[in-house]
Amino acid sequence: MIRLDTSPTPPSPMGSAKGPSVHLRVDRLTYGGHDLFRDLAIDFPGGAWSCILGPSGVGKSTLLRLAAGLETGGEVGPNTSATLPGGASLAGHFAHMAQSDALLPWLSVLDNCLIGHRLRGKISAGARKRALSLLDDVGLLNRAKDRPGTLSGGMRQRVALVRTLVEDRPVVLMDEPFSALDPPTRLRLGDLAARLLAGRTVLLVTHDPLEALRLGHRVLVLGGRPACPGDPMIPEGPPPRAVDAPTVIAHHAPLLTRLSQALELEDLSPESGKETPA
Incomplete structure (x- = not known):
């Protein structure tokens, strides 16, 4: 199920072509009495790609659904919202690409x-x-x-x-947008999207560390229960980066380590094994 935002696009609240920053606040999201998120606040910088990784079931796709105002299947706290500078709603400013076409x-x-x-x-x-x-x-x-x-x-x-x-739209939410593509096509379309969405605010969920390091201005690893991101990893240089770019190579092993640690946190959680979205 995908909701298309049918609102007309209003003028950018930033007054320029640069995509606005997005503030995502989740006071609580609960499934079956267990918190997937609690007291979570993330700022996504305007005009930048923020790539979100983490173990399956940690809540990556759910974050995008919360930002888009879509149903999550859980119990959402009353102070959960995604806002633009000045507290404006995201409605009319975003496009959402879900995992399902x-x-x-x-x-x-x-x-x-x-x-x-x-x-x-x-x-x-x-x-x-x-x-x-x-x-x-x-x-x-x-x-x-x-x-x-x-x-x-x-x-x-x-x-x-x-x-x-x-x-x-100035804000683009994409959930595994290249997952069904063969590797060469995936690389080519990642480059295309980076070029066409330059200056927009992009939230990209991916399971591919290489993709995140090639396309992201910031790379966040979501882990734990309740889930939260650690400090962002910031590769040097503008995206899209070559697969053999020094910054991609330098960050690849540390990013894999962070992902392994996030998976260990998920396995050790007293709520692990509970059925939650991706």
């Missing part, structure tokens, strides 16, 4: 890419041109008239990526 089977690839514009009542010539250009960028321009049922899983994920990019 959620393509509508009766629409063409192109119409799926433009579903947000359709729901808002108007598909402009500019939006259509942008969608076709993005489909060309991801290698699917020749499939624009096809139905999703004729596509492979990796192709469907590329369509979902185009649908997210064509929304042209």
Whole structure:
């Protein structure tokens, strides 16, 4: 299930092309009487990619769902919110790409890419041109008239990526956006997204340490129960970085160590084994 934000895009609260900072506050999120999050506050800098890693079930996807205002299946505390500078709501400012591609089977690839514009009542010539250009960028321009049922899983994920990019929002929430792609395509589309979303505020959930180090301005490892991130890892230089960039190589082993420690915390938790989202 994915919710498309059908609000018109208001002017940026920052007054510039740079994406706004996002403050995520979770006073409590409970599943079956156990806290997944408690007294959690994270600031995501404006105009930067924040990559979130951690063990399966720690709550990475749930953080994005909370930011997007989507149902989590748990009991959410009353002071949980995602806000922009000045306390403004995130509504109308974000695009959300979930793990599921959620393509509508009766629409063409192109119409799926433009579903947000359709729901808002108007598909402009500019939006259509942008969608076709993005489909060309991801290698699917020749499939624009096809139905999703004729596509492979990796192709469907590329369509979902185009649908997210064509929304042209200052804040972008992406949950494993490249997981169904083969490694060379994953690298190429990661580079494409980094280029097209330069200056936007991006929250990226991934299980791939290399991807996080290539694309992230900041890398956060979520661990423990209740879950919280440690100090951010900040690779040097602008993304996207080459796979053999010195900063990527230098941070790779320490990041794997952090992930192993987060997994140990999860295993040692008295609430481990409880059924929670990713």
